[in-house]
Amino acid sequence: MRTLDRRTALAAAAGSLTAAAMPAAAQTTALPKTLFPVAQSVVPVVGSDQVFPVRRIYCIGRNYAAHAREMGSDPTREPPFFFQKPADAVQVVPVGTVGDHPYPTLTKNYHYELELVAVLKTGGRRIAKERALDHVYGYAVGLDMTRRDLQRGMGDQKKPWEIGKSFDHSAPIGPIHPVEAVGHLAKGRIQLQVNGQVKQDSDLSNMIWSVAEQIANLSEAFELKPGDIIYSGTPENVGPVVPGDVLLGRIEGLPDLSIRILEQAG
Numbered sequence: 001m002r003t004l005d006r007r008t009a010l011a012a013a014a015g016s017l018t019a020a021a022m023p024a025a026a027q028t029t030a031l032p033k034t035l036f037p038v039a040q041s042v043v044p045v046v047g048s049d050q051v052f053p054v055r056r057i058y059c060i061g062r063n064y065a066a067h068a069r070e071m072g073s074d075p076t077r078e079p080p081f082f083f084q085k086p087a088d089a090v091q092v093v094p095v096g097t098v099g100d101h102p103y104p105t106l107t108k109n110y111h112y113e114l115e116l117v118a119v120l121k122t123g124g125r126r127i128a129k130e131r132a133l134d135h136v137y138g139y140a141v142g143l144d145m146t147r148r149d150l151q152r153g154m155g156d157q158k159k160p161w162e163i164g165k166s167f168d169h170s171a172p173i174g175p176i177h178p179v180e181a182v183g184h185l186a187k188g189r190i191q192l193q194v195n196g197q198v199k200q201d202s203d204l205s206n207m208i209w210s211v212a213e214q215i216a217n218l219s220e221a222f223e224l225k226p227g228d229i230i231y232s233g234t235p236e237n238v239g240p241v242v243p244g245d246v247l248l249g250r251i252e253g254l255p256d257l258s259i260r261i262l263e264q265a266g
Helices: 001-015 065-070 129-135 148-156 211-219
Strands: 042-044 051-053 057-060 084-085 089-091 098-103 109-114 114-120 137-142 169-175 190-196 197-203 230-231 239-241 246-251 257-262
Touching: 042 089, 051 084, 084 211, 089 098, 114 190, 114 211, 114 246, 129 137, 137 246, 137 257, 169 257, 211 230
Parallel strands: 057 230, 089 169, 098 257
Antiparallel strands: 042 051, 057 084, 109 239, 114 137, 114 230, 137 169, 190 197, 190 246, 246 257
16 A cells, blocks of 8 residues: 555645746647658649649539530430549649640550649638639649549449549649639630641530539538649540650640650650
């Protein structure tokens, strides 16, 4: 009993020390250390030395009526649906350059999809369509590259087709242009060329669901946050590319985005 009483007394004495009486070093709570560093995916901002940190990549499917039809869907009866790519799928391509883009593994039918990308500075839940564009920081040109054979094969098996969409380098993107510089892009030509031949040619106004509507719909399912980016859908005439092909994406009001398809590694 005497031993127990002594331990109790020592514990009480130790607990009676106030933070003011403790050394400053002892008052500092040690932060946990990560096991290893993990790179943050970022996209440069035009006219700034700052970069945009990528949190999540959301993509809307079949958002142009003609593209929906070529994919076998009826756009008049289909509500918006979304999928995601990992944040580190971004491949930044500087303005005025042709980015080297590796042909991915596991596919023999690799497709381009040119898209307007909206990036968010703020977020929230249940965002009203009328206020949705207030959350947009800026816009960029992007490509939703797709292993089409894997996407279709998994769809035929009624399995998730993430493997067809969410892989390394599957989200090439140009620099971000702030809204203050380019405004909100609701209309304007969107065109993709492969080796100088026009493949996709449409207008942003042909989107079924506008950027504002996409943000509003997404915020019903997810809490949107700063750093989220949205690939807003592609026009019709998606198609395959092979090593050696050069893609040139153009969206009115933004600089061009260009990549060269490289031979498959290994």
